[in-house]
Every structure is written in structure tokens, then in C-alpha cells.
Amino acid sequence: MMFRLEKRPSPSRFWAAVTPVLAVLATMIAGGVMFWLLGKDPFETIRIIFWDPLFHETFGPYSRPQLLVKAGPLILIAIGLSLGFRAGIWNIGAEGQYIMGAIIGAGLGLAVYPTESRLIFPLMVVAGGFGGWAWAMIPALLRVRFGTNEILVSLMLVYVAEAFLASVSQGLLRNPDGMGFPGSRNFKDYPAAHNGEILAGTGMHWGVAAALVAVIFAHVLLSRHMLGFQVRLSGGAPRAARFAGVRPARLVLFCLGTSGALAGMAGLFEVSGPAGQISIDFNSGYGFTAIIVAFLGRLNPLGILLAGLLMALTYIGGELASLMLGIPAAAIQLFQGMLLFFLLAMDIFTNFRIRLKKPEAA
Amino acid sequence: MSETRATEPALLGLEGLTKAYPGVLANDDVSFAIRPGEIHALLGENGAGKSTLVKMIYGLVRPDRGRMTMRGAPFAPVSPAAARAEGVAMVFQHFSLFEALNVAENIALGMDQPPPPRELASRIREVSTAYGLPLDPDRRVGDLSAGERQRVEIIRCLLQDPKLLIMDEPTSVLTPQEVEILFRTLRKLAGEGTAILYISHKLEEIRALCEHATILRLGRVVDTCDPREKSARELAEMMVGEELHVPVREAGAPGEVALELCGLSMPPASEFGTPLRDISLTLRKGEVLGIGGVAGNGQDELLAALSGESLAPAGTIRLARRDISRLQPNQRRALGLLAAPEERLGHAAAPDMSLTENALLTGAVRERLTRRGFIDWAGARAFASRIIEAFDVRTPGPEVAARALSGGNLQKFVIGREVLQAPDVLVVNQPTWGVDASAAAAIRQALLDLAGRGAAVVAISQDLDELMEISDRFTALNEGRLAEPRPARGLNVEEIGLMMGGAHDLEASA
Known part of the structure; x- marks a missing residue:
């Protein structure tokens, strides 16, 4: 017997909804086998990753707020990226925009230290968004003007941003009272600029709130607004988009600009809240992980919300597992990779039907 | 002339050919015969099953049921090469030519056993002038017009000395003058005893060229006729299975x-x-x-x-x-x-x-x-x-x-x-x-x-x-x-x- 793929006339809604669940189950099975081969109890490991962060008696109270803290920036960045990905505009450099947003936003806050005003934090958010937007405008303008590839340019600018971050955390933004250590002042000690928890003990900070607002905005934009329609049209059928009156250059500027601004804001929320200060390594790779979150969520705002939470869970659970069972960090990354792999592989059920075929006699 | 042919044995016989694809019966019990020297039209709307039928004859698809005979002997090609070995050649609607190569090189690539280049070039000249399709073997295909490209495909087939030539929508890229040249060539070939299976939806062409037509609708043979005795409208109605609406124009004076x-x-x-x-x-x-x-x-x-x-x-x-x-x-x-x-x-x-x-x-x-x-x-x-x-x-x-x-x-x-x-x-x-x-x-x-x-x-x-x-x-x-x-x-x-x-x-x- 042979398998044969047959293209469905239109994508199956049923399978589009079911495949993420199947992908998680397949990841648990394949991951379980991997953990078993590593000499760990697979059931215990899976339980620690998916269950204990939320419901364990001792770890739960610590882990639960972390879920939102980690998911917030992932969702915020992924929402912005998903708009571009939908339109066929590939911003791979959200990490760089995230860093630049953090530097510009935090820089504003540090510049007015120690002024106390209710305006400071909102202005920092705006400055953070501007920083990310401006950094994303570099690949956007280069693509529009000279036809460069935004994937390469945005990616390479990540490394420029990282170098810039290293420079300012040891120079321009270094804490003058920090006795020469690298890193800026800690925003926890500067209430007007601090992104604290909105509800104590939940992990809910302004960045998480912004992520939720972004999810709603993106959902409305994509499903109800002409601009969202143009985004979807450009990704699916660029020629038809041009025929429908979409101006490709404007769309590139909009998509890269929006994703840059959201990534920049995410950077500001992170640096003024959970991270607390500009330091060489405050960034922790959210800008790259958000790419996975965007695809895991099917480039769909509501899907991204769930994917961000799931991804945050595997991070926290993974840390817990390596703490408790000594599972190497690489194995946890592999586990996360499996999740993306299975999800993309199962996509085939959405667009194809599988048929059994008897081999033909030669 | 056609009376004598009617008594001749068929070159290619199709009996009850059936091919199903998931969800659709592409060919359903299709039977007809093509005699040597006959220009036979295969007529039908899009999706009537013309392509599937031709692919079965050319060895690209195997029938689920039914059988084919070639000069009375069972004929079941497993590949286009096997079909070519039996004397079946096909000119596709879409050309398969390399623009960067010259005519002779392109023709050699499509042959199962190409002769040495020099001999091939002289045979191309010979055959192409004999059939009124002048073609320079040394010219780059990229520089040729659509009509000339089609000649390359046709010459490639003729060099194999086919008994049956299948032509799929051959005139869609040609000017009227080029169509006339093509028809002269096809008539000459038929006169020499080559059977031609001609697929087209251009009814006037079929009336001008073909002496026999098999009409397919939804995978079945619904009718056969001599297209020369039918009007284009009658042919179209056979194809569609209903009375055809001819556009009418209420002419108004042109405005501003x-x-x-x-x-x-x-x-x-x-x-x-x-x-x-x-x-x-x-x-x-x-x-x-x-x-x-x-x-x-x-x-x-x-x-x-x-x-x-x-x-x-x-x-x-x-x-x-x-x-x-x-x-x-x-x-x-x-x-x-x-x-x-x-x-x-x-x-x-x-x-x-x-x-x-x-x-x-x-x-x-x-x-x-x-x-x-x-x-x-x-x-x-x-x-x-x-x-x-x-x-x-x-x-x-x-x-x-x-x-x-x-x-x-x-x-x-x-x-x-x-x-x-x-x-x-x-x-x-x-x-x-x-x-x-x-x-x-x-x-x-x-x-x-x-x-x-x-x-x-x-x-x-x-x-x-x-x-x-x-x-x-x-x-x-x-x-x-x-x-x-x-x-x-x-x-x-x-x-x-x-x-x-x-x-x-x-x-x-x-």
C-alpha cells in the first residue's frame, strides 16, 4: 500500500483547529521518547514541563506569574511579525528592534532621572515604540528603495543592535552610582519609570496588557478592516493585490514599521519591568522565539495568544525540569523545536487529504 | 475514398476504456477506432475527458478498464517511450523546448535514439522541406516565433516516422496564415497514411480539416459525425448537449x-x-x-x-x-x-x-x-x-x-x-x-x-x-x-x- 496526497479544494477548517492539539500530543510522545533515551522517566518529565509550573504546590505560586511575564513580550512581538508574515514580508530582526526600543525608551527614562511625573512611563513606551520602528525602517526603506532583501538586512541589524547594547550598557547608560559595573540604573528604584505589576502576584504588567490589546487590534484589523484584507491578499496573491490597488511599498513600510514598533515597546516593557535595567544580556532572545510563536499560532491573533502562553509554559517547565531532573538545556530546546516541527508537518492535513493507494502493477 | 477506408482494418482501436480519478469518472466506456490516413477530431468541452483519453494512448496514464489495440494486436503502453516505439507521437499544447539550445539539439533531446548531430541536421532539413515546414536546425529556439517552435515539435515527431500523430490544441498560438501551413502539412501526412488525432475546441478548424469526429461529454462518447457535414453550431450543441445560445447584438450608434x-x-x-x-x-x-x-x-x-x-x-x-x-x-x-x-x-x-x-x-x-x-x-x-x-x-x-x-x-x-x-x-x-x-x-x-x-x-x-x-x-x-x-x-x-x-x-x- 502507498500513501498519496490529494489537494483539498479548500483548506479544512476542522483540521486547522485540530492540528495544534495533535502537534502538542505528538511532541509529548516524541519528547517522551527522547527523555526516556536520556534515562529520565518520560511521564514525570512531561508532567514537570506541562503541569507543575501551573499546579505544583511549591513551584506553582512562583511559576504562575512567570507565565504572563514570559508570554507578554512573545505575544506582543509575534502579533507584529504575523502581520508582515501574512503579507509575505519577512521581518526576522525583531530581536534587534526589541533591543533598540529598550535602549531608546530606557534612555529617555534615564535622561530625566530622577524627575517624578506620571507622564514619564507613557513617554518611555512611545519612545520605545519609536526606537523599534526606526530600526525596522532601515530594512523597510532599503527594500522599497533598492529592492534589498529584508530578511538579511533585518537579521544582520540584530547583531548591530547587540553591539550597540553592549556599548551603551558599559558607557552611555551605565549607572553612575554603580561603581563601574556594566548596566544601567535599575528601574525598580525609579517609580515613575518602573513597569510594575498591575495586579500584585499575577505577573500582569503593562506589557502584558499591551499584548492583549494588540491581539484584539490585530484581530479586528485582519477580519474587519480593508488594510488587514490587503495584508492577507498580498501574502496569498501578490499580483491580485496589485490589481486590487494595494501599493506594495506602502505595505512594506506599514508591516515592518508596525512589527518594529511593537517589538520596540516589548523591549521597553521588559527592560523597565522584569529585567529592570539595561544590561548586556537583558534581551533573552524573545525577538527570535516570537517567530516560532507567530507560526505556532498560525499567524492568527487568537492563535498567537495561545501559542505565546504555551511557549512560555515550555520555557518555565523546561527550566523546572532541568532544575529538578538535570535535563540538559539543549534537550529542552530540542523539545520546543519538535513542537514547531510537528505543527508545520501536520499542516499537511489542512490542505491535503491522505489516500491509500494500491501499488500499480508494473 | 472513405468507403475504401471503412473496410480497412483500424490502426488504433479503443474498446471500453474507463479511467476514474477520485471523485470523477474521467473516461467512461470510451470506444472508437482510428484508421490509417484518417484525420480524426476529438471534440469536447473542458473536462470532457479528452486529455485523459490521449494520455492513455500516449502511455502517460493507464486505464482502469478496457483495452486498446494497435493494428489488431493488444496495445498497452506503460510509458511514452513504449508508445513511441509503437508509432504513436504527440505534439503537446505547451511546448517542451529549451530556449538556449538550437533546433537540432532540442530535437535530439526528445528522441529515444538520436542519430549523430550531422546526420540529424540534414534529416531535419530534408523532412522539414518535404512537409512545407522550413526550419533551420542551427537556429536557437529562443529566437523562434511560436509557430516555428511548434514546427520543432512536429518535426521531432515526424522524424520518428509515426503511424499516429496526436495534436493537442495545436492552433492556439498560431496566426491564420500559420494555421493554413499547418493544415497543408497535416493533410499531406494523412495522404501518406499517417493517422492524426486532432484535439481542438475550434469548430471551424475541425470542419475544415477533419473527416471524422468523436464527441466526448462528461467522459462518455456521446456522438460521432462527419464534421464536414455539420455546421459549427451543430457541433457545439453536440458538445454541450443543449441548444446553444448565439450572442445577439443590439447595435446602437456609437456615442461620445x-x-x-x-x-x-x-x-x-x-x-x-x-x-x-x-x-x-x-x-x-x-x-x-x-x-x-x-x-x-x-x-x-x-x-x-x-x-x-x-x-x-x-x-x-x-x-x-x-x-x-x-x-x-x-x-x-x-x-x-x-x-x-x-x-x-x-x-x-x-x-x-x-x-x-x-x-x-x-x-x-x-x-x-x-x-x-x-x-x-x-x-x-x-x-x-x-x-x-x-x-x-x-x-x-x-x-x-x-x-x-x-x-x-x-x-x-x-x-x-x-x-x-x-x-x-x-x-x-x-x-x-x-x-x-x-x-x-x-x-x-x-x-x-x-x-x-x-x-x-x-x-x-x-x-x-x-x-x-x-x-x-x-x-x-x-x-x-x-x-x-x-x-x-x-x-x-x-x-x-x-x-x-x-x-x-x-x-x-x-
């Missing part, structure tokens, strides 16, 4: 100027595109202008310049005396200039989007389907439903993805979408390409009705019969130049051919 092109020149949009050269044109309300020409002579570029997808130099395009050269597609739509491109999937419509979304694609402006940028989905759905109903689009409903529709149904949707927006000027490229006969008739009627209501219509097409049927004036594109339009009535095939071939000043040469 609707669209004007003044010296429109544009560089090609891509490396392989065609530049538009100094195109001037005046189109009046209520008029249908037919633009003929072989594919790739600037048709796509002209449509893009009119739709606003590429912007023309200022002052070159006027809509009702207003310069629209620099306006974007939606601004032109708002002013009443609509367009329907040739490529249905990916250009005129987004394949993965629903019909509702595709209705919105061009209808947003004129049908007022947005309010301050927010989409009126109920309105878009209603508009899509109106198109589906008015143009008899066969689909379960407006939520179905565009790619799920058959070519003909999607084309009706695309044309209907523009017609229902009541344009002042409508530009269509290949309005009935790949569309079955009854749908094509409906589309032509819709274009004529639109003109009857006072709109100006520009119909770009490679189907000359269609253009003659609907146009008031006819012109042709050749290498980006537009011939001087002439009244379509009374134009003969020779004049049309000259216009398509780039002779711009007919009066002077006549």
Missing part, C-alpha cells in the same frame, strides 16, 4: 468618446515583457473593440497600463477626456474604468480566498463595501451572491475558495464581478479562455449587453472567431504596436492575419 490613448509607450515591466510602443486609440461609448494578436505581443502590458497596475506617462490615457495616466487602480475604478485580467487564479482572483473576499477585491470602491476602512462583509457577501446568481456561477455558495471553482465558473465570476459594477469602460483580456462553449456564449452576451447599455468594451483575445463575433472594430497587437482599428464587419482572414503579423498600413499594401 469614452477612452483615449495618445502615444502610449511603456518599457517592459520585466525582462521578458514586451514594451508598448506608441499606442493611440479612440474608443466611443457603446462600442466593442476587439484586439487580436498572438500571445506575448503586449496584451498583458496593455491591460496593466489600463487597469493602473503600471502607471503610464502623464497625458497618455484619458477617460472621458480626463487624464487618468497617473491614477491608481482604485481611483480608476471610482471613475468607471474596470478591468478583468487573463490569469484568473492569482491575478484576477486570489485562489485561497472565498468568493466573498474576491468580490471585495475589485468591488470595494464602486459597490461601497467599506465604511471608513471597515469592511461591510454582509454587503460583500450579497454582492458575491448577486454575481453568482446573475452569471450562473456553479458553486455551493459565496464562502467557497476561488480555487475550488472550475476555470469556466471562476471566469464567469470574474467577468460578472466587473460587469455588475456597471463600468463606463471595461477592459477584458481573454474573456473566454479555457471556458466551455455555453459559458463562453454567456460571457460574450454579457459583454455585448454591457455595450448595449452604453459602456465601451475593449476585448483582448487570441480567439479570432470570438472577436469577429462581438467586435464593432478590430485591431491587433504586434510586438507592442497596435494596428489601425478597422470595422470588424467585412474583414477577411487575410487582412486579419496581416494586422496580427504587424502590417500596419493595409491600405497602402493592398
Whole structure:
């Protein structure tokens, strides 16, 4: 017997909804086998990753707020990226925009230290968004003007941003009272600029709130607004988009600009809240992980919300597992990779039907 | 002559051939025979099963049931090479040639055992002159016209000394003069005893060329006839299985100027595109202008310049005396200039989007389907439903993805979408390409009705019969130049051919 793929006339809604669940189950099975081969109890490991962060008696109270803290920036960045990905505009450099947003936003806050005003934090958010937007405008303008590839340019600018971050955390933004250590002042000690928890003990900070607002905005934009329609049209059928009156250059500027601004804001929320200060390594790779979150969520705002939470869970659970069972960090990354792999592989059920075929006699 | 042939044994016999694909019976109990020296037409609408049948004969597909015989012996080719070994050759609708190689090299690549290059070149010269298809074996295929490329394919087949030559839609890329040359060659081949299976939907050609026709409908043989004894309309009705509606025109006096092109020149949009050269044109309300020409002579570029997808130099395009050269597609739509491109999937419509979304694609402006940028989905759905109903689009409903529709149904949707927006000027490229006969008739009627209501219509097409049927004036594109339009009535095939071939000043040469 042979398998044969047959293209469905239109994508199956049923399978589009079911495949993420199947992908998680397949990841648990394949991951379980991997953990078993590593000499760990697979059931215990899976339980620690998916269950204990939320419901364990001792770890739960610590882990639960972390879920939102980690998911917030992932969702915020992924929402912005998903708009571009939908339109066929590939911003791979959200990490760089995230860093630049953090530097510009935090820089504003540090510049007015120690002024106390209710305006400071909102202005920092705006400055953070501007920083990310401006950094994303570099690949956007280069693509529009000279036809460069935004994937390469945005990616390479990540490394420029990282170098810039290293420079300012040891120079321009270094804490003058920090006795020469690298890193800026800690925003926890500067209430007007601090992104604290909105509800104590939940992990809910302004960045998480912004992520939720972004999810709603993106959902409305994509499903109800002409601009969202143009985004979807450009990704699916660029020629038809041009025929429908979409101006490709404007769309590139909009998509890269929006994703840059959201990534920049995410950077500001992170640096003024959970991270607390500009330091060489405050960034922790959210800008790259958000790419996975965007695809895991099917480039769909509501899907991204769930994917961000799931991804945050595997991070926290993974840390817990390596703490408790000594599972190497690489194995946890592999586990996360499996999740993306299975999800993309199962996509085939959405667009194809599988048929059994008897081999033909030669 | 045909009486003596009738007693001759069949060259190829088909008995009860059946082939099913998931969800569709492509061929159902198909039986007929082809005798040596016969030019046999295989007639049917798109999806009638012509391609599947031919693929079985050529060894590309194996039948589920039934058998074939070749000169009385069982014939079951497992591959095209096996079919060729039995004397079956095929010229495909789409050429399989390498542009960077020369004619001889291309022919050698398609042969199972090519002779040495020098010998091959001399045989190509020999065969091509013998059959009236002159061809230089040393020329690069990239420099050849479509007609000459087809010759390469035909010569490649003839070198194999075929007993049965299958030709799939061979004239779709040819000018009338080239068609005449091809027909002479085919008649000569038939006279020498080669059987020809000729697939086409151009009924006049079949009447002129073939002596026997097998008509397929929904995978079954529904009729056989001698096409020389039938009218084109009778053939079409056999094919469709119902009485065919012939477009009628209620001629009105041409009104005031609707669209004007003044010296429109544009560089090609891509490396392989065609530049538009100094195109001037005046189109009046209520008029249908037919633009003929072989594919790739600037048709796509002209449509893009009119739709606003590429912007023309200022002052070159006027809509009702207003310069629209620099306006974007939606601004032109708002002013009443609509367009329907040739490529249905990916250009005129987004394949993965629903019909509702595709209705919105061009209808947003004129049908007022947005309010301050927010989409009126109920309105878009209603508009899509109106198109589906008015143009008899066969689909379960407006939520179905565009790619799920058959070519003909999607084309009706695309044309209907523009017609229902009541344009002042409508530009269509290949309005009935790949569309079955009854749908094509409906589309032509819709274009004529639109003109009857006072709109100006520009119909770009490679189907000359269609253009003659609907146009008031006819012109042709050749290498980006537009011939001087002439009244379509009374134009003969020779004049049309000259216009398509780039002779711009007919009066002077006549």
C-alpha cells in the first residue's frame, strides 16, 4: 500500500483547529521518547514541563506569574511579525528592534532621572515604540528603495543592535552610582519609570496588557478592516493585490514599521519591568522565539495568544525540569523545536487529504 | 475514398476504456477506432475527458478498464517511450523546448535514439522541406516565433516516422496564415497514411480539416459525425448537449468618446515583457473593440497600463477626456474604468480566498463595501451572491475558495464581478479562455449587453472567431504596436492575419 496526497479544494477548517492539539500530543510522545533515551522517566518529565509550573504546590505560586511575564513580550512581538508574515514580508530582526526600543525608551527614562511625573512611563513606551520602528525602517526603506532583501538586512541589524547594547550598557547608560559595573540604573528604584505589576502576584504588567490589546487590534484589523484584507491578499496573491490597488511599498513600510514598533515597546516593557535595567544580556532572545510563536499560532491573533502562553509554559517547565531532573538545556530546546516541527508537518492535513493507494502493477 | 477506408482494418482501436480519478469518472466506456490516413477530431468541452483519453494512448496514464489495440494486436503502453516505439507521437499544447539550445539539439533531446548531430541536421532539413515546414536546425529556439517552435515539435515527431500523430490544441498560438501551413502539412501526412488525432475546441478548424469526429461529454462518447457535414453550431450543441445560445447584438450608434490613448509607450515591466510602443486609440461609448494578436505581443502590458497596475506617462490615457495616466487602480475604478485580467487564479482572483473576499477585491470602491476602512462583509457577501446568481456561477455558495471553482465558473465570476459594477469602460483580456462553449456564449452576451447599455468594451483575445463575433472594430497587437482599428464587419482572414503579423498600413499594401 502507498500513501498519496490529494489537494483539498479548500483548506479544512476542522483540521486547522485540530492540528495544534495533535502537534502538542505528538511532541509529548516524541519528547517522551527522547527523555526516556536520556534515562529520565518520560511521564514525570512531561508532567514537570506541562503541569507543575501551573499546579505544583511549591513551584506553582512562583511559576504562575512567570507565565504572563514570559508570554507578554512573545505575544506582543509575534502579533507584529504575523502581520508582515501574512503579507509575505519577512521581518526576522525583531530581536534587534526589541533591543533598540529598550535602549531608546530606557534612555529617555534615564535622561530625566530622577524627575517624578506620571507622564514619564507613557513617554518611555512611545519612545520605545519609536526606537523599534526606526530600526525596522532601515530594512523597510532599503527594500522599497533598492529592492534589498529584508530578511538579511533585518537579521544582520540584530547583531548591530547587540553591539550597540553592549556599548551603551558599559558607557552611555551605565549607572553612575554603580561603581563601574556594566548596566544601567535599575528601574525598580525609579517609580515613575518602573513597569510594575498591575495586579500584585499575577505577573500582569503593562506589557502584558499591551499584548492583549494588540491581539484584539490585530484581530479586528485582519477580519474587519480593508488594510488587514490587503495584508492577507498580498501574502496569498501578490499580483491580485496589485490589481486590487494595494501599493506594495506602502505595505512594506506599514508591516515592518508596525512589527518594529511593537517589538520596540516589548523591549521597553521588559527592560523597565522584569529585567529592570539595561544590561548586556537583558534581551533573552524573545525577538527570535516570537517567530516560532507567530507560526505556532498560525499567524492568527487568537492563535498567537495561545501559542505565546504555551511557549512560555515550555520555557518555565523546561527550566523546572532541568532544575529538578538535570535535563540538559539543549534537550529542552530540542523539545520546543519538535513542537514547531510537528505543527508545520501536520499542516499537511489542512490542505491535503491522505489516500491509500494500491501499488500499480508494473 | 472513405468507403475504401471503412473496410480497412483500424490502426488504433479503443474498446471500453474507463479511467476514474477520485471523485470523477474521467473516461467512461470510451470506444472508437482510428484508421490509417484518417484525420480524426476529438471534440469536447473542458473536462470532457479528452486529455485523459490521449494520455492513455500516449502511455502517460493507464486505464482502469478496457483495452486498446494497435493494428489488431493488444496495445498497452506503460510509458511514452513504449508508445513511441509503437508509432504513436504527440505534439503537446505547451511546448517542451529549451530556449538556449538550437533546433537540432532540442530535437535530439526528445528522441529515444538520436542519430549523430550531422546526420540529424540534414534529416531535419530534408523532412522539414518535404512537409512545407522550413526550419533551420542551427537556429536557437529562443529566437523562434511560436509557430516555428511548434514546427520543432512536429518535426521531432515526424522524424520518428509515426503511424499516429496526436495534436493537442495545436492552433492556439498560431496566426491564420500559420494555421493554413499547418493544415497543408497535416493533410499531406494523412495522404501518406499517417493517422492524426486532432484535439481542438475550434469548430471551424475541425470542419475544415477533419473527416471524422468523436464527441466526448462528461467522459462518455456521446456522438460521432462527419464534421464536414455539420455546421459549427451543430457541433457545439453536440458538445454541450443543449441548444446553444448565439450572442445577439443590439447595435446602437456609437456615442461620445469614452477612452483615449495618445502615444502610449511603456518599457517592459520585466525582462521578458514586451514594451508598448506608441499606442493611440479612440474608443466611443457603446462600442466593442476587439484586439487580436498572438500571445506575448503586449496584451498583458496593455491591460496593466489600463487597469493602473503600471502607471503610464502623464497625458497618455484619458477617460472621458480626463487624464487618468497617473491614477491608481482604485481611483480608476471610482471613475468607471474596470478591468478583468487573463490569469484568473492569482491575478484576477486570489485562489485561497472565498468568493466573498474576491468580490471585495475589485468591488470595494464602486459597490461601497467599506465604511471608513471597515469592511461591510454582509454587503460583500450579497454582492458575491448577486454575481453568482446573475452569471450562473456553479458553486455551493459565496464562502467557497476561488480555487475550488472550475476555470469556466471562476471566469464567469470574474467577468460578472466587473460587469455588475456597471463600468463606463471595461477592459477584458481573454474573456473566454479555457471556458466551455455555453459559458463562453454567456460571457460574450454579457459583454455585448454591457455595450448595449452604453459602456465601451475593449476585448483582448487570441480567439479570432470570438472577436469577429462581438467586435464593432478590430485591431491587433504586434510586438507592442497596435494596428489601425478597422470595422470588424467585412474583414477577411487575410487582412486579419496581416494586422496580427504587424502590417500596419493595409491600405497602402493592398
